[in-house]
Amino acid sequence: MNLMEKLEILTESAKYDVACTSSGSSRSGQPGGMGNTVSMGICHSFASDGRCISLLKVLMTNGCVYDCAYCVNRKSNPTRRAAFTPQEIADITMQFYRRNYIEGLFLSSGIMRNPDYTTEQLIAALELLRNDYKFGGYIHVKAIPGADDALLSRLGLLADRMSVNIELPSQGSLEKLAPDKSKQSILQPMGLIKERINENRYDVVKYNHAPRFAPAGQSTQMIVGATPDTDQRIITLTEGLYKKYGLKRVFFSAYTPVVEHSLLPALDTKPPLLREHRLYQADWLLRFYGFQASELLDEKAPNFNPLLDPKCSWAVNHREQFPVEINRAPYEMLLRVPGIGVRSAQRIVKARRAGSLDFQALKKLGVVLKRAQFFITCRGRMLEGLKVGEHTLLRSLMSGPELAQFQGPQVEQLSLFDDAELSPLPAAAALPAAALETAITAEGAAFDV
């Protein structure tokens, strides 16, 4: 098998891992080496599905001794297998990096023989890169659950970021679909990585040249839509992971059926992209907007509203906290206004020091007035001529262009969703999720949980 074929197979089998960020690490070029890292990360291309390509994302091998039901690489799936040698990985990485195709490498692997052996192979590839080629670019490596602590610790000293994928958001789902894994086997390496990162922080302060352990932290991924787990379950787990394990990122991957299995959605099920998108929006609210998971969803409404983003949903349900006065509201409250993002909130705080702001000014600062107008006053006044009927409110908050991104039947369904359906909504209430779900029948499979 030639290198091209190997690369195709080992990319195809790695592509369902969504993480491709190269952020969180900042290191300048070292003498005699090649490469640096940039803390905000850099996208080098965008794939046909619109996802950022930052790293050479490949598997060492797609052969695997495990049999996780949702995975293309499962033992029992008859698919072409290939394996890179550590040398091949190092060479392609260097050649791609030098041409500025990539920020670095994202290396993962199916389980060869056992977790320890697999980890040793990963280490061999990364040692070649770091020690022989003096590669200073970004490396994201998968920690293999079940591998020896000492091996994982060595791996972390070679990488910028490590990740252990949770994949399924509950123990029950794991038992059913990933019989070789358990919650424990996943959380254990996560805990170890967290500990090492903390110890290392201390070492680096103490000894100037202590090697860094995964300076860009750790991340994980959850598959969305393969199991009946609710958004509430996923987002609560996400919050817990940020708090308990100090994760840098939690990624969500809309389940794309790759294998036939009685416990999984049928092969022709569309990946629930809109749902994935809502989860990412909620994740941003947790990380940058000061929201708690419990504010966003509860037992009564355990899933996000497909037509309103999570922040708008929250605002519509908390009308008593609005309107807020732009010239006085604290930063934290500005962040909660629909149509005001982190950047525009920062600009407002800065600009109002130089003088009081009116609606014209807000436009210049990048505030989306169409959404924000219902929730704010400037110098004590609402926007002139504003009609605050329930109808206008919801119309303005639902964003057409955003939903149009998720092409396909959902969008066609939306155009059927006309005024007649909106008007009977009860005053000051959120959109009744059930009614809306029927408007998005194509997404039904994903939402009927």
Next chain:
Amino acid sequence: MFKTADLAYTYDGSFEGMLCCVFESYTWKETPLAIHSDTAEVGLLLESKWIETDPAKAERVLSSIPKRISPQAEELVRLGFYSNTPDKELLLLQFLQLGFAHGRKVMNMLADDTVNALNKAVQLVRREGHHYLGFLRFSVYGPVMAAVIEPQHYILPVIQDHFCDRFHGESFMIYDKTHRAALIHEPGREAIVTLEEWTPPEPDEDEEHYRRLWSSFYDAIGIKQRRNDRLRSSLMPKKYWKHLPEMKEGTSAKTGRLTPGKAVAKLEGGED
């Protein structure tokens, strides 16, 4: 305090020259109706005054910016000058007039039309600069590497430090075809020089091999069931495709239609 003078300034197009226009404006307490570089093609409707570039005057203006306004203001002025916004010189002059009048407070006056316009222009320069950190492609010709870019703004100085640090042991050139300038680097030395013409040599077999490998990686990494041409075109605008080997014709999945409409925020990637 400044009267409007019914004339235009003309200068040599250099950063120093622009600063001398500011000096001139302060000398006569006047604001011209326009400031043109002598390379720009403009109608001769206005009487124009030639402003000679004098390094000493330029230095006096430049050094007063961090002192009397703020160091960030100096960066804003430099980046604003790299922008291709029409009338950027006049915009910079008006910004400096505001700045010298209000001091560092001007940096907070984001709702002011001049400050807002300059910030927007600088944002575009920064964005394009950041895009090119990712969308620039080197070809390897034996011991040297070269890349061609066609930016709207003059971003070579914006990306210079990044590439010189990343490839500090390499000899490379980045050719800006739009502005006919090149960043040239060899270990220990770097410079931006003017370069009227440059055509890259034919790639050798090795180079072809890696371009093909990269293209097949690109094709393999996209998930077919999630295909989204509009999202791709909004995150990686078509103007960049010309110099990207993975977007060259002949391979599959390259025919992204450009459909109007704004993309939603990136689903993932890039920012942390």
